[in-house]
Each structure stands twice: as structure tokens, then as C-alpha cells.
Amino acid sequence: MTDQGRYMGVHGLRVRIERCVSRGLTRVTAQALGPYQTAIVRIGFGAAWFFFLLREWPHRQELYGPDSPWSWGLAERLIETNDAFSVLMWSSSDNWFQLVYVVALAAAAAVLLGWHTRAATVLFMVGVLSLQNRSVFMGDGGDNVIHLMSMYLVFTRCAQVWSLDARRAARALRRREAAADHPEELRAAQPGTDAETSAGERSVGERSVGASSVGASSNGELSNGDLPAGEVAGAAARAGGSTGDEAGPRPAGAASGSGPAPGAGARPAGTDAGVGGVVLWTVFGAVLLGSTVAGGFTVGWALFYWGLWAVHGMWWSVQRAAARGGAAVRELRDVCDILANLVHNGVLLVIMIEVCLVYSTAGWFKIQGTRWQDGTAVYYPMNLDYFTPWPDLSHLLAANGVMVFLVTYGTVATQVAFPFTLLNRRAKNVLLAFMIAEHVSIAVLLGLPFFSLAMIAADAVFLPTVFLMWLGRSTAALGGRAGGLLPGRGRRVPLPEPEPAAEVPKVSV
Amino acid sequence: MEPAAHQAPGGEGMRGIAALSLPARIFVAIAVAVVTVGIAFHVAMVFLQTAPENTISKRHGELVDSYVYPEFERNWKLFAPNPLQQNVAVHARATVAKDGSTETTGWVDLSAMDGAAIHGNPAPSHTQQNELRRAWEFYVDNHDEKGKPVGLRGALSEQYIKRIVMLRFGPELNGGSVERIQVRSAVTPVAPPDWSDERTEVKTRYTVQPWWHVTSADLPGGGK
Structure with missing residues (x-):
């Protein structure tokens, strides 16, 4: 009896552990977690770097140009000793520098908007590393965070929501569904995609071809990004008669694109990109080939870039093949999807740990400082000439001893405590709000807007999904209202909201 | 929260590893192991680089450095352990012919x-806020007390300072051409707050560096 009971206990424990492990495995393989969190991180860092480069446009030569005080020759001698990666070291010509700067700016914009994101994040990283490593002594903490995050973003599926990729995928899906339901209507509305649409109607397998061409046509609409929204809404309304699940025979191959929920609909967005994606991929291949032949990469970097390039190409062709192929190739597609989720989730974890490390080490180091102990630390930066754009304001705030004390102690306590508050959702959110507020005041008081923006973008990985979705809705509503105010534009339907929260995978926030 | 994990969004149903064939599952298992180990390693390295020197980082310092530098470095402790409590200014003068x-x-x-340039500027440029400030830190870190450069970085930092000064002076000054320049640092402690009973003498200390000859390499256009 007791033996049996013990056996049952052990057995029960084993079952529980097994269930736990399998649940965990399913969780990290079946989906890319934190779609809203990774999207806000992408947008935050894309914006920080984009607006920084824009702000420094008049100073770009002095910062990173061949004739900067930190000259090309000085950079070359330093980089010889540390092997930092910078395409700016490939040539000391001014034209090359200008090109790299403009491309870095464009890549930041693409990341911000989520346009061909998987490719754009790579280019973004190249831009960040190239410019920052070219002139390391021009940077500050903000540059350092952007540097780290630009590398992490490459490995994430950060365009599942709030991106042009997601919109393109959702639109392609609607077209597919509309095609299945009302082929004539759609054909009439979209003569350009006529052939593909009817192909989609004809055979399940080729429907992804139709989707590709829709994707391609939406590339051209980049500049007036929100114009086709009404049209999409219209298409959606036309397709509205049917629920998603009944929309005819679903192409089994488009599994990852099945369902308008953000988690699934936009998943393959970066690669399901049709002609635009193919063109980008080909161009990148040519550039890679040229620079490898010219000896631009160390072995490690060459492997890294070629590896990414091969993976992107493979994912695209596997998806295509899976759309019409048999069970084996569909399984291959599923395995690839699982790997991408796995890497995304792993790197998301790294990002979170990195943010915790930033704060906890900052806190631990501060605790050892006498000024943080005696409660005067915050007074000093407000009296440094390099960090007082508004001296009167700074001096006014620094004049109150009790307040300086409170902020000083509050800062240390927050930073040290932050990683542990992740165990409690409410405590975490309170501290998060406090830290974001602190960074906003640093932006103004110390004249460090880009540093602060980068830090807030990093903090945002911990924002609760509910809040982020509310933010998304408010922004969309605001955008819709602003759009209505533009001359020559009537009231138009705001961007269709991504599907409900119930299915949004959550990070443990 | 749980159903979300079991049911992929979009009514797709379970699409997890359970549905895969055995070889595919083995492959995924290996991938999970590789990713897990990779992440653990990466986090450990980054942690050891940031943490104060300790038993483990002493033993594996070389490995940590070779992994973390140059791309994964974390290099700012702007306000720790103590915030900077002095204003460091760089002055320069020249002899002109x-x-x-x-x-x-x-x-x-x-x-x-x-x-x-920073006053009243909501978004100061790195050229105003970081260039000279960080160049001077770089210079001081790589020079001994007598102002002698230490190693390659010492030499690089010296030329960097010269080029910054010459960019701001220009080749012509006071109607003559600049032949030599000299820099000094002026370090002024921040006065203790009014509300504290601390007394620090607020006096500027100057550290004068040797005269340097200006060559064409120090002028804008001579940097390649």
C-alpha cells in the first residue's frame, strides 16, 4: 500500500515533469512569443537610430566621414588591433561613406516600418556596426545599447505586428479568402492580379503564387503607406460574409499564414514577400559575393552573412515548395518554422536578460559609490557643463536636498530590484513605469534624448501585452483622425485592428 | 494563457513538435539543445564581462574577452560607482607664424x-557632447602622469586630440599659420550642494601637455 503510494507519487511527479517539459517545448517551438513586445523593441531601436542619423546629418562627416578628426587612418590602426566590423573600412572614399550613411538611414527606416524586416534588420545591423565601429569614441551609452540590440534583432521575428510585412501578409490572406469566396468580384476589382487570382481559385497549391504577387504589388505602395487601407477594408468587407475558417479549401502549405491573428498571419512575412523579397535577396547575394571576393570579411563574418543569406533563400523556397508539395516538404517547412521560433524565443530571452543585466549591474556598482550612499549623487550630473542643456531647470531641481535624496535612493533601489520584480507582474509594471519616467527626464534634463529613447526601447520588452495593444489601438485611432484632417481626404476607415487578444501569445509579463 | 501554447493562433490546431516524424523530432531536439547551450554561453560571457572581477572571470578572462570584444562589449557606467563630480574642460593655444x-x-x-552649443539644445550632437569629452578621456587613459603616450592607443589618442584642436582652430589663426599647439585640461570640482555641510575648495587645476608640432596629417584633409 505504502509502496504503491510512493510509486504513485514518484510516477505522478515524473508525469508532471514530463508534462511540464513538453508544455515548455511546445511553447518555445510552436510560436514566436511576445509579438507586440518584439515589435515595440524593433520600432524603438529603429526610431532611435533613424532619428539619430537624421539629427547628425549635418555632422555626419565630422562623426564618421573619412576626414573626421578620428580619421580613417586612425580608425584603421585601431581596428587592426580589435577586428571590429565596419564596411566603412573597405574604402576611404567619400562617396562610399555617403552611400553607407544613406543606406544605414534607409535600413533604419525599413526596420522602423517593418518593411522586409528580416532582410532589413541585417542591413540595420551592418549600418550600426559600420558607423559606430568606425568612430568608437564618438558614442555613448545609447549607442552601445543600439549596437547590442541591432545584433539581437536579426534573430527575431519582430515584424509579426505593427509592420508593413504584417499588413502585406494580412492583405494577401484576405485576397486569398476573397478569391475563394467571390472570385469574380475580386477579379473585377484587381485586374492586375487577375491571372494569379484565378490560379488561386483553380488550384490550392498555386494560391501562394497569387499571394506573392499581391505582396509585390504592395511594395510599390510604400510611399503612401496608409492609402490602401480603405481598399483593404473594402476587400475585407467583401470577404466578410465568410468566416476565416470556412473560406474554402485552405492551402495546406500556407499554414503559417492561416488566420488573421498576428501570431500566425504575419509570421512568414519577411520571407513570404514575393518579388520584392526575391529582388532584395538577389541584390544582397551579389553584394555579398563582391565583398567576399574583394576580401571584405573575416572568415567569421563571411560565414555569418552567407549563412543568413542561405537561410533566407531556403525558407522562401521551402515555403513555396510546401504550398504545392507533399507531406515531406510540408514537414520540412514546419521544422524550419519551429527553428525560427526557437531562435526568436531564445534571443528574446537574451534581450530580457541583457536589460536586467544593464540595470542590476548599474545598481550594484552604484551601491558601492559614496555619493549614492549619502544621497547626493543625482545632484552632480545636473551641474556638469556637458549635461546641462537647461542649467536653470537643473539647478532648480538640484537645489532641493530631500528630492535629490529621494531620486538618488529611488534610482538605486529600482535598478537593483528590477530583475526580481519580474516575478510579480504588478511590481514589475510599477518599476517599469518609474524607469521609463526616469529616462524621459534624463532625455530632457541631461540632453540625452537618443540614449533615453534607446533605453526606453529596451525597457519596452517588458511592457504588458494589454498595454501595448491599447497603445496600438490608440495610435491607430489617432492616425485615422489625423488622416481625416488632411486636405483632400474624407473620413476613412482606420487600419483594421489585428485580431483579439485571446490568441496572442504572451511572454511571462 | 495555456490554450495559447497548445493551439496555434488562427484555429490551426496543434502544430507543434508532436505532429512531426521521428527524424524531424530528433532534429528539433538537437536544435533545442544547441540553442539552449548557445544562449547559456552567451549570457554567461556577457555577464562575466559586466560583473566585477571575480573567481570565474579571473580564470577564464581570455575566453570572455575574446568572445565579448569588440561587438558585445558593454562599456558605460556613466554614473557609477560615483557620478562624475568635476567639470573637465580642455583648453588649447597655438603659436602662429x-x-x-x-x-x-x-x-x-x-x-x-x-x-x-549644448545650452538650450534639446538634442545636442555627438560632436558637441561626446567628441572632445570622450577624446580627452581616451587621451588621459592612455598617457602616464608625465604626459607620455602609452602604447599604440596613446599615440592614436594624441593625434586624435591634435586633429580635434586643428579642426576647431583651422590652419590659420590670428592672421598667421598655426605651427604648434598645446593643450591643457582644466578640472573644476562641482561645488557641494548648498544644503550640505560639506566644504570642498572649488579651485580649477590645470594640467598642461607638451607643445606639439602641427603636421599636414593633423589638418582636415590629411587624415587618410
């Missing part, structure tokens, strides 16, 4: 010019 004779200019406070 004019009509066969030379004369020495007065000291120019380059940092004050940065400060003026």
Missing part, C-alpha cells in the same frame, strides 16, 4: 564652446 615672427595665442576654452 606671422610676417617672419611667431606669437603665442591665449588659451581657448574648447569645452566652453561645446557647452554653449
Whole structure:
């Protein structure tokens, strides 16, 4: 009896552990977690770097140009000793520098908007590393965070929501569904995609071809990004008669694109990109080939870039093949999807740990400082000439001893405590709000807007999904209202909201 | 929260590893192991680089450095352990050749010019906020107390400072061509707050560096 009971206990424990492990495995393989969190991180860092480069446009030569005080020759001698990666070291010509700067700016914009994101994040990283490593002594903490995050973003599926990729995928899906339901209507509305649409109607397998061409046509609409929204809404309304699940025979191959929920609909967005994606991929291949032949990469970097390039190409062709192929190739597609989720989730974890490390080490180091102990630390930066754009304001705030004390102690306590508050959702959110507020005041008081923006973008990985979705809705509503105010534009339907929260995978926030 | 994990969004149903064939599952298992180990390793390295020197980082310092540098470095402790409590300004002067004779200019406070550019500026440029400030830190870190450069970085930092000064002076100054320049740092402690009973003497300390000859490599256009 007791033996049996013990056996049952052990057995029960084993079952529980097994269930736990399998649940965990399913969780990290079946989906890319934190779609809203990774999207806000992408947008935050894309914006920080984009607006920084824009702000420094008049100073770009002095910062990173061949004739900067930190000259090309000085950079070359330093980089010889540390092997930092910078395409700016490939040539000391001014034209090359200008090109790299403009491309870095464009890549930041693409990341911000989520346009061909998987490719754009790579280019973004190249831009960040190239410019920052070219002139390391021009940077500050903000540059350092952007540097780290630009590398992490490459490995994430950060365009599942709030991106042009997601919109393109959702639109392609609607077209597919509309095609299945009302082929004539759609054909009439979209003569350009006529052939593909009817192909989609004809055979399940080729429907992804139709989707590709829709994707391609939406590339051209980049500049007036929100114009086709009404049209999409219209298409959606036309397709509205049917629920998603009944929309005819679903192409089994488009599994990852099945369902308008953000988690699934936009998943393959970066690669399901049709002609635009193919063109980008080909161009990148040519550039890679040229620079490898010219000896631009160390072995490690060459492997890294070629590896990414091969993976992107493979994912695209596997998806295509899976759309019409048999069970084996569909399984291959599923395995690839699982790997991408796995890497995304792993790197998301790294990002979170990195943010915790930033704060906890900052806190631990501060605790050892006498000024943080005696409660005067915050007074000093407000009296440094390099960090007082508004001296009167700074001096006014620094004049109150009790307040300086409170902020000083509050800062240390927050930073040290932050990683542990992740165990409690409410405590975490309170501290998060406090830290974001602190960074906003640093932006103004110390004249460090880009540093602060980068830090807030990093903090945002911990924002609760509910809040982020509310933010998304408010922004969309605001955008819709602003759009209505533009001359020559009537009231138009705001961007269709991504599907409900119930299915949004959550990070443990 | 749980159903979300079991049911992929979009009514797709379970699409997890359970549905895969055995070889595919083995492959995924290996991938999970590789990713897990990779992440653990990466996090450990980054942690050891940031943490104070300790038993483990002493033993594996080389591995940590070779992994973390140059791309994964975390290098800012702006306000820790103590915030900077002094204003560090860099001054420069020059000897200029004019009509066969030379004369020495007065000291120019380059940092004050940065400060003026930062005043009332909601988004100061890195050229104003970081360039000279960080160059001087770089210089001081790589020079000994007598102002002798240490190693390659010492030499690089010296030329960097010269080029910054010459960018701001220009090749012509006071109607003559600049032949030599000299820099000094002016370090002024921040006065203790009014509300504290601390007394610090607020006095500027100057550290004067040797005269440097200006060559064409120090001028804008001579950097390649």
C-alpha cells in the first residue's frame, strides 16, 4: 500500500515533469512569443537610430566621414588591433561613406516600418556596426545599447505586428479568402492580379503564387503607406460574409499564414514577400559575393552573412515548395518554422536578460559609490557643463536636498530590484513605469534624448501585452483622425485592428 | 494563457513538435539543445564581462574577452560607482607664424564652446557632447602622469586630440599659420550642494601637455 503510494507519487511527479517539459517545448517551438513586445523593441531601436542619423546629418562627416578628426587612418590602426566590423573600412572614399550613411538611414527606416524586416534588420545591423565601429569614441551609452540590440534583432521575428510585412501578409490572406469566396468580384476589382487570382481559385497549391504577387504589388505602395487601407477594408468587407475558417479549401502549405491573428498571419512575412523579397535577396547575394571576393570579411563574418543569406533563400523556397508539395516538404517547412521560433524565443530571452543585466549591474556598482550612499549623487550630473542643456531647470531641481535624496535612493533601489520584480507582474509594471519616467527626464534634463529613447526601447520588452495593444489601438485611432484632417481626404476607415487578444501569445509579463 | 501554447493562433490546431516524424523530432531536439547551450554561453560571457572581477572571470578572462570584444562589449557606467563630480574642460593655444615672427595665442576654452552649443539644445550632437569629452578621456587613459603616450592607443589618442584642436582652430589663426599647439585640461570640482555641510575648495587645476608640432596629417584633409 505504502509502496504503491510512493510509486504513485514518484510516477505522478515524473508525469508532471514530463508534462511540464513538453508544455515548455511546445511553447518555445510552436510560436514566436511576445509579438507586440518584439515589435515595440524593433520600432524603438529603429526610431532611435533613424532619428539619430537624421539629427547628425549635418555632422555626419565630422562623426564618421573619412576626414573626421578620428580619421580613417586612425580608425584603421585601431581596428587592426580589435577586428571590429565596419564596411566603412573597405574604402576611404567619400562617396562610399555617403552611400553607407544613406543606406544605414534607409535600413533604419525599413526596420522602423517593418518593411522586409528580416532582410532589413541585417542591413540595420551592418549600418550600426559600420558607423559606430568606425568612430568608437564618438558614442555613448545609447549607442552601445543600439549596437547590442541591432545584433539581437536579426534573430527575431519582430515584424509579426505593427509592420508593413504584417499588413502585406494580412492583405494577401484576405485576397486569398476573397478569391475563394467571390472570385469574380475580386477579379473585377484587381485586374492586375487577375491571372494569379484565378490560379488561386483553380488550384490550392498555386494560391501562394497569387499571394506573392499581391505582396509585390504592395511594395510599390510604400510611399503612401496608409492609402490602401480603405481598399483593404473594402476587400475585407467583401470577404466578410465568410468566416476565416470556412473560406474554402485552405492551402495546406500556407499554414503559417492561416488566420488573421498576428501570431500566425504575419509570421512568414519577411520571407513570404514575393518579388520584392526575391529582388532584395538577389541584390544582397551579389553584394555579398563582391565583398567576399574583394576580401571584405573575416572568415567569421563571411560565414555569418552567407549563412543568413542561405537561410533566407531556403525558407522562401521551402515555403513555396510546401504550398504545392507533399507531406515531406510540408514537414520540412514546419521544422524550419519551429527553428525560427526557437531562435526568436531564445534571443528574446537574451534581450530580457541583457536589460536586467544593464540595470542590476548599474545598481550594484552604484551601491558601492559614496555619493549614492549619502544621497547626493543625482545632484552632480545636473551641474556638469556637458549635461546641462537647461542649467536653470537643473539647478532648480538640484537645489532641493530631500528630492535629490529621494531620486538618488529611488534610482538605486529600482535598478537593483528590477530583475526580481519580474516575478510579480504588478511590481514589475510599477518599476517599469518609474524607469521609463526616469529616462524621459534624463532625455530632457541631461540632453540625452537618443540614449533615453534607446533605453526606453529596451525597457519596452517588458511592457504588458494589454498595454501595448491599447497603445496600438490608440495610435491607430489617432492616425485615422489625423488622416481625416488632411486636405483632400474624407473620413476613412482606420487600419483594421489585428485580431483579439485571446490568441496572442504572451511572454511571462 | 495555456490554450495559447497548445493551439496555434488562427484555429490551426496543434502544430507543434508532436505532429512531426521521428527524424524531424530528433532534429528539433538537437536544435533545442544547441540553442539552449548557445544562449547559456552567451549570457554567461556577457555577464562575466559586466560583473566585477571575480573567481570565474579571473580564470577564464581570455575566453570572455575574446568572445565579448569588440561587438558585445558593454562599456558605460556613466554614473557609477560615483557620478562624475568635476567639470573637465580642455583648453588649447597655438603659436602662429606671422610676417617672419611667431606669437603665442591665449588659451581657448574648447569645452566652453561645446557647452554653449549644448545650452538650450534639446538634442545636442555627438560632436558637441561626446567628441572632445570622450577624446580627452581616451587621451588621459592612455598617457602616464608625465604626459607620455602609452602604447599604440596613446599615440592614436594624441593625434586624435591634435586633429580635434586643428579642426576647431583651422590652419590659420590670428592672421598667421598655426605651427604648434598645446593643450591643457582644466578640472573644476562641482561645488557641494548648498544644503550640505560639506566644504570642498572649488579651485580649477590645470594640467598642461607638451607643445606639439602641427603636421599636414593633423589638418582636415590629411587624415587618410
